[in-house]
Amino acid sequence: MLTNLNILAMQFITLLTGITFRGGSWKQTLPAMVIGMLGIFLVIGIIIVATYALNKSFSKKEKNKEE
Amino acid sequence: MNFLETVKSLFSAFGEFYNPSAPLGGWGDGLKMLLMICIGALLVYLAIKKEMEPTLLLPMGFGTILVNLPLSGAIGHEGPITVLFDAGIANELFPLLLFIGIGAMIDFGPLLKNPWLMLFGAAAQFGIFFTFVMAGFFFDIKDAASIAIIGAADGPTSIFVADKLGSAYLGAIMVAAYSYMALVPIIQPPVIKAVTTKKERLIRMPYKAGDVSKTTKIVFPVIVTIVAGLVAPASVALVGFLMFGNLIRECGVLNGLSETAQNAFANSITIMLGLAVASRMYWAEFVNIETIMILALGLIAFIFDTVGGVMFAKFINIFMPKNRKINPMIGAAGISAFPMSGRVVNQLGLKEDPQNFLLMYSISVNVSGQIASVIAGGLILALVTPLV
Numbered sequence: 415m416l417t418n419l420n421i422l423a424m425q426f427i428t429l430l431t432g433i434t435f436r437g438g439s440w441k442q443t444l445p446a447m448v449i450g451m452l453g454i455f456l457v458i459g460i461i462i463v464a465t466y467a468l469n470k471s472f473s474k475k476e477k478n479k480e481e
Numbered sequence: 482m483n484f485l486e487t488v489k490s491l492f493s494a495f496g497e498f499y500n501p502s503a504p505l506g507g508w509g510d511g512l513k514m515l516l517m518i519c520i521g522a523l524l525v526y527l528a529i530k531k532e533m534e535p536t537l538l539l540p541m542g543f544g545t546i547l548v549n550l551p552l553s554g555a556i557g558h559e560g561p562i563t564v565l566f567d568a569g570i571a572n573e574l575f576p577l578l579l580f581i582g583i584g585a586m587i588d589f590g591p592l593l594k595n596p597w598l599m600l601f602g603a604a605a606q607f608g609i610f611f612t613f614v615m616a617g618f619f620f621d622i623k624d625a626a627s628i629a630i631i632g633a634a635d636g637p638t639s640i641f642v643a644d645k646l647g648s649a650y651l652g653a654i655m656v657a658a659y660s661y662m663a664l665v666p667i668i669q670p671p672v673i674k675a676v677t678t679k680k681e682r683l684i685r686m687p688y689k690a691g692d693v694s695k696t697t698k699i700v701f702p703v704i705v706t707i708v709a710g711l712v713a714p715a716s717v718a719l720v721g722f723l724m725f726g727n728l729i730r731e732c733g734v735l736n737g738l739s740e741t742a743q744n745a746f747a748n749s750i751t752i753m754l755g756l757a758v759a760s761r762m763y764w765a766e767f768v769n770i771e772t773i774m775i776l777a778l779g780l781i782a783f784i785f786d787t788v789g790g791v792m793f794a795k796f797i798n799i800f801m802p803k804n805r806k807i808n809p810m811i812g813a814a815g816i817s818a819f820p821m822s823g824r825v826v827n828q829l830g831l832k833e834d835p836q837n838f839l840l841m842y843s844i845s846v847n848v849s850g851q852i853a854s855v856i857a858g859g860l861i862l863a864l865v866t867p868l869v
Contacts, residue, residue, distance in 0.1 A: 433770065439617035443625065446864045447610035453860045457712045458603040458853060464704045465596035465697075472696040 497551030513764040514549050520762070521545030524656075533663035536751045537636065541655070544759025556760055565757040570651075573644050575754045576637035577722045582747025583637070583851075584726020585739050587819070589701060592845040593693040598811075600793070602849030605815025606857040607789025608632035612782035613861070619774060624648050626865040628775050631658045632782025633854035634665070634818040640758070641719055642858045646865060652761030653772040657779030665821040668780070670829055672787045673813050681795070682833045684808040688841045698731040709856050715866070716859015723855055783816065790815035790846075814843040817854035823847035 498511030505512065524542025528535040547555040548562055555562045569575035592598060609632035616625035627648035630639050639658040643651050661668060674682075702724035710717040730739045761767075790812030798806050814826045826843035 433619050433774070436618055436621075439622070439625070440614060442622060442868055443614040443617035446868070447614050450610045450613075450857070450860050450864055451607065453713065453864075454603045454606055454853060454857055455600070457709055457856050457860075458599050458849075460708045460712070461705055461852070462596045462599050464708060465593055465599075465701065468697045468700055468704065469593065469596070469693065472694040472700070 510764070513768040514551060516768055517549040517762060517764040518546050521547075521549065521759075527663075531663075534659050536748060537659055537755045538663075540752050540755030541659075541759050541762070544756040545762045547756075548759055548762065549764050556763065560760075562756055562760045565753055566760045568757075569753055570640065570644060570757045573641050573718070575750055575757065576640040576644075577718055579637045579747060579750045579754060580719065580722035580855075581726035581729070582742045582750065584702070584723040584728075585730045585742035586747070587727055587730075587848055587851060589727065589848060590693050590698065591841055592848045593697055593701060594691050595842075595845055598842065598845045599849040599852070600797075601790050601812045601815040601846045602817075602851075602853035603815070604793030604812060605786045605790030605846075605850055606632070606853050607793075608782040608784065608786030608816070609854075609857050609861065611785040611789075612778055615781060616778050620771075622865055623869045624650060626861050627651075627654055628778050629782060630654075630858055630861055631661065631775075631779035632786050632816075633858055634658070634662055634783065634786065634816040634822070635851070635854045635858075636662065637754075638719060638817075638855055638858040640754070642861055645862055646869065649766070650771060650775055652758065652763075652767050653775040654779075655758045655761070657776050660776075661779055661783045662818045662821070665783075665816070665818045666825050668783050669787050669813055669816075669822065669825050672784050673791060673810055673826070673829060676788055676791050677795075677809050679833065681798075681809050682829065683837065684806050685834070685837050686808050686811070686839060686842055688838070690841075695731075695733065699728065699733075702727045702731070705852060709859065713856060713859040713863050715862035716856050719855045719858055720852075723851070786816040787813045808837075808839055808842075811839055811842045811846050814846040815850040815853065817847075817850040819847050819851055820844060822850070 498508070498514065500510045501507045521542045521544070524538045524545060527533040528538035528542060544555075544562060547553060554560055557563060609629050612632050613625055613629035616628040619625075620628060623646040627639075627643035627646050627650065630642040631654055633639060636655065636658050639654055640651065643654045648654065706717070706721050706724045709720040726742055729735050729742055791809045792812070794807050794809035794812035798809065801807065808830065810826045810829055814822045816822050823840065823844035823846070827838070827840040830837040830839040
């Protein structure tokens, strides 16, 4: 049933726009979406930790210098 | 050659509007040319009259008129606009150079005081990946990824990624990216209101001002470049040039260079970028159903970026004590359109409660969106390149 609907949707969109509907593309794009979002949180997470570490170490040192 | 023939040859360009094999009785191509000339004029109008991204839309609009005139000498093998495109966009040079200027303009100070705000910048890239899935239904993987990156709300990143992936729709992607960036004050408020309650929009967030050490400001761009480069090597060029610009600003010994990078340098590159991109706004490549779909998908990307940022803030609020709740609107500022998005969120806060000042938070989140969007661009490249 679902496959038939998929084929029908493909034909309808192709007819309407002339662009081929790629019903199976989600098998490639969906995992990429999940990995991409996880990746961006991972990179930003590391940058946040590094920034806290920078703040902690350099604000102390510069305060000591001022004193 | 007699007088009449000479005059006729002078006006031969007019003949290009009519092509017997074209649709609409032979006038189809001519109408497309005229449409593109009108689009160019519209971009010039929006740049001057509405001040929508004028530094880019003006050269882009004028360039569009130049390339769509019949028998235009501006494009083609030795046309100056094609030469400019090959010299600066085909090799991704102009967007990267522009990043030096953008980096020099950004003050990461308030963000460094509250590094946790960077999480919203990450969440607000959701629109990119969501649009990637949507665009995948209609375009091949490389074009879908190039279209999705419109959601980075960052022109140079969009150009860089689309160019690197060899997308055929660079012109449409550029128009969508820069138009929607300029339209952030119109696109974001209804979306934010749709996904927040009045009670949430009234949440106040007191801001504690504080200094960040100069050393932190100097080391930060280096650290970001190294971290992003190690995790997503494809993003090194993008992140690196952005952070290099910021290092020029923060190092304290290159103030003259920083000033130049922010103004004269960035403006010069933008002029060339705008003109060069116009070469991809040629009527034969631009006027088609794909362009309309790209514009629609670009809008979806901006909407879901906004939704992603707001929903993430709402999710965080589940775990926050009652007196430390976050105003979820600040999540929407995580899209990289700087500083429009930060200002829009602040204005929305003030509209709900004239004493609710969210500017420091929204601008910080907005700046983090700048970093996150560039990293997202690198991740898209890293994820998609093996699939192409």
